[in-house]
Amino acid sequence: MVCNKKKKMKLPKFTWKIWILIIILVLSLISVFGVPPIALKKGVLITSVESNSTAFEAGFREGMIVTAVDEKLINSIGEFSELILNKFGQVGGPIAVTFDTDIAEIVYFSDKAPEIIVSEIPLTNLKFGLDLVGGSRALVQAENKKLSSDEINDLVSVTENRLNVYGLSDIKVSPVSDLEGNHFMSIEIAGATPEDLEALISQQGKFEAKIGDEIVFIGGERDISSVCRNDATCAAIRTCESTSFGYVCSFQFTVYLSEGAAKRHADITGKLDINSSNPQYLEKPLDLYLDDTLVDTLLISEGLKGRVTTQVSVSGSAEGETNEDAYKAAEEKMHKLQTLLITGSLPYKLEIVKLDTISPALGSEFLRIIMIAMLTAIGVVAIVVFARYRNIKSSLALLLTSLSEVIIILGIATIIKWNLDLPSIAGILIVVGTGVDQQIIILDESRRGEFLSLKQRIRRAFTIIMGAYFTSIVAMLPLYWAGAGLLKGFAVTTIIGITTGVLITRPAFADMIRKIEKD
Amino acid sequence: MGIFYSNTGDFIHRDISLTGGTTITINEKIDLEDLEGHLTDKLDSFSIREISSLGTGEPIAVVIETTTEPDVAKQVLEEYLNFKLTKENSSIEFTGAALSQGFFKQLLIAILLAFIFMAIVVFIIFRSFVPSAAIIISAFADIFMTLTLLNLLGVQMSTAGIIALLMLIGYSVDTDILLTNRVLKRKQGSLNSRIYSAFNTGIMMTITSLLAVTAALLVVSSFSATLTKIFSVLVIGLGFDLLNTWITNVSILKWYVIKKRK
Numbered sequence: 001m002v003c004n005k006k007k008k009m010k011l012p013k014f015t016w017k018i019w020i021l022i023i024i025l026v027l028s029l030i031s032v033f034g035v036p037p038i039a040l041k042k043g044v045l046i047t048s049v050e051s052n053s054t055a056f057e058a059g060f061r062e063g064m065i066v067t068a069v070d071e072k073l074i075n076s077i078g079e080f081s082e083l084i085l086n087k088f089g090q091v092g093g094p095i096a097v098t099f100d101t102d103i104a105e106i107v108y109f110s111d112k113a114p115e116i117i118v119s120e121i122p123l124t125n126l127k128f129g130l131d132l133v134g135g136s137r138a139l140v141q142a143e144n145k146k147l148s149s150d151e152i153n154d155l156v157s158v159t160e161n162r163l164n165v166y167g168l169s170d171i172k173v174s175p176v177s178d179l180e181g182n183h184f185m186s187i188e189i190a191g192a193t194p195e196d197l198e199a200l201i202s203q204q205g206k207f208e209a210k211i212g213d214e215i216v217f218i219g220g221e222r223d224i225s226s227v228c229r230n231d232a233t234c235a236a237i238r239t240c241e242s243t244s245f246g247y248v249c250s251f252q253f254t255v256y257l258s259e260g261a262a263k264r265h266a267d268i269t270g271k272l273d274i275n276s277s278n279p280q281y282l283e284k285p286l287d288l289y290l291d292d293t294l295v296d297t298l299l300i301s302e303g304l305k306g307r308v309t310t311q312v313s314v315s316g317s318a319e320g321e322t323n324e325d326a327y328k329a330a331e332e333k334m335h336k337l338q339t340l341l342i343t344g345s346l347p348y349k350l351e352i353v354k355l356d357t358i359s360p361a362l363g364s365e366f367l368r369i370i371m372i373a374m375l376t377a378i379g380v381v382a383i384v385v386f387a388r389y390r391n392i393k394s395s396l397a398l399l400l401t402s403l404s405e406v407i408i409i410l411g412i413a414t415i416i417k418w419n420l421d422l423p424s425i426a427g428i429l430i431v432v433g434t435g436v437d438q439q440i441i442i443l444d445e446s447r448r449g450e451f452l453s454l455k456q457r458i459r460r461a462f463t464i465i466m467g468a469y470f471t472s473i474v475a476m477l478p479l480y481w482a483g484a485g486l487l488k489g490f491a492v493t494t495i496i497g498i499t500t501g502v503l504i505t506r507p508a509f510a511d512m513i514r515k516i517e518k519d
Numbered sequence: 520m521g522i523f524y525s526n527t528g529d530f531i532h533r534d535i536s537l538t539g540g541t542t543i544t545i546n547e548k549i550d551l552e553d554l555e556g557h558l559t560d561k562l563d564s565f566s567i568r569e570i571s572s573l574g575t576g577e578p579i580a581v582v583i584e585t586t587t588e589p590d591v592a593k594q595v596l597e598e599y600l601n602f603k604l605t606k607e608n609s610s611i612e613f614t615g616a617a618l619s620q621g622f623f624k625q626l627l628i629a630i631l632l633a634f635i636f637m638a639i640v641v642f643i644i645f646r647s648f649v650p651s652a653a654i655i656i657s658a659f660a661d662i663f664m665t666l667t668l669l670n671l672l673g674v675q676m677s678t679a680g681i682i683a684l685l686m687l688i689g690y691s692v693d694t695d696i697l698l699t700n701r702v703l704k705r706k707q708g709s710l711n712s713r714i715y716s717a718f719n720t721g722i723m724m725t726i727t728s729l730l731a732v733t734a735a736l737l738v739v740s741s742f743s744a745t746l747t748k749i750f751s752v753l754v755i756g757l758g759f760d761l762l763n764t765w766i767t768n769v770s771i772l773k774w775y776v777i778k779k780r781k
Contacts, residue, residue, distance in 0.1 A: 134606070139618065179625040355589070356612040361546045362570070362580060366743065369573050373738040373746070377731035384727045422745050423682065429749075430686045433731065437693050437724040444720040463704070467644045467696045472689040474636030478629035479685060482622075490682055 015515075021508035025404050028411020032124050043067040043102070044080045044118040055114035059106045060099075065121060068100040077120055088113040125414045129421025129489065130188055132367060134360025139176070140185045143349040149175065152183040155350075157339040159185060179481045184353070207341070208289045211268050211300070216261065216286065219341070223261040225310070227341045228254040235338070237330050238315075240323055247326035251334040252315040255341055262310045270306030275299075288337075296337060314341075370425055374432070378402055381436050389443060397512040398439050405435050405505050409497045424489035431497030434472060438465045438501070439509050446513045458510045469502045520663070523670045531666055534675035537623045539616030540586040543596060544570070545609045549581045557599045562587045571741045582744070589613040626681040633685055634659070637692060644696070650703060653771040654695040657763040661691045664759040665752060679745040683752035690728060690757060694721040694764045702772050710776055714769055721764060729757045 043065045069083045099106045152175045160173050172188040207219030217223035228234035235253035272282045281299040288296040318333045320326030386395040445461035479491040524530050565585035571578045641651045701717040736750035
């Protein structure tokens with residue numbers, strides 16, 4: 001006789017707090033290792049693509065995984081380099097090579113190897129700071145001038161534009177401030193040498209606006225008195241219209257030229273004819289160059305021909321699928337143009353106040369030692385706790401809770417794309433340390449032979465834990481701003497960690513102990 | 520601490536992360552004595568240490584710290600080594616003196632703010648002056664005694680060391696809150712038995728942390744100056760915390776409870 005009775009899958013009887021811990025732990029593991037685990041993927045990871053290159057136009061993007069070249073599977077960087085050398089080493093003319101990536105198939109047509117940098121696929125999604133994986137970092141300030149936050153934001157935009165023109169990728173330029181209200185610009189570059197960085201920072205960008213071969217004006221106070229920004233009367237999105245392919249929005253802003261530049265503009269445009277196919281404009285456009293690279297082209301309205309005007313109106317448009325997209329694209333384009341025009345006209349000199357170039361050579365050894373240190377510390381805790389409580393289940397629960405705290409912090413760090421630097425790792429250590437302390441309070445309270453129920457005793461443990469939690473949080477907050485953001489990692493990791501501990505892991509630990517004590 | 524201040528005009532020995540300077544790490548095995556001989560007279564106040572691999576103990580890099588500008592220091596080292604220092608074979612970190620001075624000032628502000636905020640939270644929890652003040656005094660004593668011992672030992676403080684002092688506030692307050700809570704908010708048992716029960720838990724907490732930090736210190740000591748500084752400060756601070764919590768804080772609390780009863 002065949003029995004069709006289905007066996008019901010029985011879930012273990014955990015409390016909801018333990019289930020929450022398990023779910024968050026699984027989600028954290030997924031976020032750290034990926035599904036399917038990225039370590040199992042074959043191929044090479046693209047870490048940077050030169051901007052405005054043939055490779056970029058062909059569709060290569062940072063973060064893609066190249067799995068095959070002309071159907072030949074790739075297992076390592078060595079194989080990839082060999083294939084690329086074979087294909088592009090001695091070609092007479094452009095050839096078509098098919099690259100299979102995890103996102104799309106790319107047909108690359110050129111006589112040069114694609115301008116990309118690749119690395120082995122990492123084992124996890126974790127991102128580490130420069131102090132662990134190498135790279136260059138600079139903190140920049142204005143010489144003899146305290147910059148306002150608006151000025152530092154301008155400086156960041158100008159620098160970003162320049163670095164993009166140089167084709168340097170994997171760059172993070174950001175404004176940072178400290179407790180004393182000083183503003184700095186932080187530049188982090190994975191590949192560049194300190195010489196590159198110093199050269200980029202010390203020379204301000206060279207901006208030129210040309211009609212044909214003739215320079216109309218250059219960046220700097222001599223030619224450009226000011227550029228209208230953040231003032232809707234002279235810089236705004238003027239119209240948005242629907243078209244057959246979506247929406248298009250037009251922007252307009254005013255550039256104030258010096259009298260000399262205005263005169264030059266009049267002389268050069270006076271010699272130009274009207275564009276025969278588009279009579280609203282002059283025959284030649286105004287080309288904008290940044291560090292000798294053409295970055296934009298503007299049509300010149302026929303009304304400006306030969307006119308001496310110190311106010312030049314720059315207009316343009318951008319498209320988008322929706323009205324909102326088009327508006328945003330137009331705003332972005334306007335901002336980029338405004339930034340370009342002020343490049344090279346920064347009214348102050350820059351000074352590098354901190355410059356670090358870290359070699360990647362010691363990074364992996366460093367991470368290995370940190371892992372060993374963390375495991376040794378947790379191992380010691382396990383021995384001490386077992387020696388004291390003589391209960392394998394409670395000791396294991398404590399250990400698993402501590403490990404899960406580390407995994408959850410790493411999971412959150414991956415989700416928020418936090419770069420784990422040395423201060424962040426110190427933060428994880430303090431979280432594990434205070435976590436163990438508070439679990440000992442829960443364990444001890446649950447075992448105290450008083451006339452209170454187990455639930456009441458654990459509630460009492462949480463009064464102490466919450467007190468300690470709030471004091472730790474407020475003690476960490478000032479560090480978020482101290483040291484020009486260099487200690488932010490420590491403050492953020494500690495706050496994330498102890499908050500996770502109080503909200504998720506310690507309540508679950510209390511339930512585990514309650515269950516163990518009842519059994 | 521007073522004597523130290525009157526002699527030096529500062530209350531700690533500051534390393535270059537707090538005074539400004541250059542740190543160059545060369546990923547090579549180099550004869551330290553020979554290097555030191557070469558650098559004397561060529562670099563301003565410098566120090567050299569070695570980094571070795573965990574397990575084999577094999578030297579893998581040398582770290583030179585100096586107040587000389589990075590370009591000059593790099594040139595002096597290249598002359599000695601006979602090869603160029605690149606980003607593949609070395610790391611160069613430079614912090615300007617004004618920025619370091621600023622960092623130091625801000626870290627002190629951060630510690631001060633951390634203390635004020637911590638004091639406010641403690642007052643809100645216990646709503647009573649003497650026990651709250653005892654917790655704050657205990658945390659302050661931990662930091663003060665740690666700094667004094669480090670000065671006596673001639674240990675230089677770095678940014679990492681000051682961060683460790685902030686960590687110490689967290690560790691210190693944990694056991695103090697536990698003690699004050701058990702003594703003031705519990706009604707069962709005699710005063711001494713409540714103190715003893717808190718001591719039982721608290722000592723376990725501090726000893727566990729102390730042993731874990733010491734183990735981690737032993738692992739990282741040959742490799743990372745930053746983590747070594749953090750763990751050393753924590754080991755010393757946790758040691759003093761045992762005294763400050765279980766002697767100073769217990770005495771104040773006991774005196775306060777007995778006085779209140781009367």
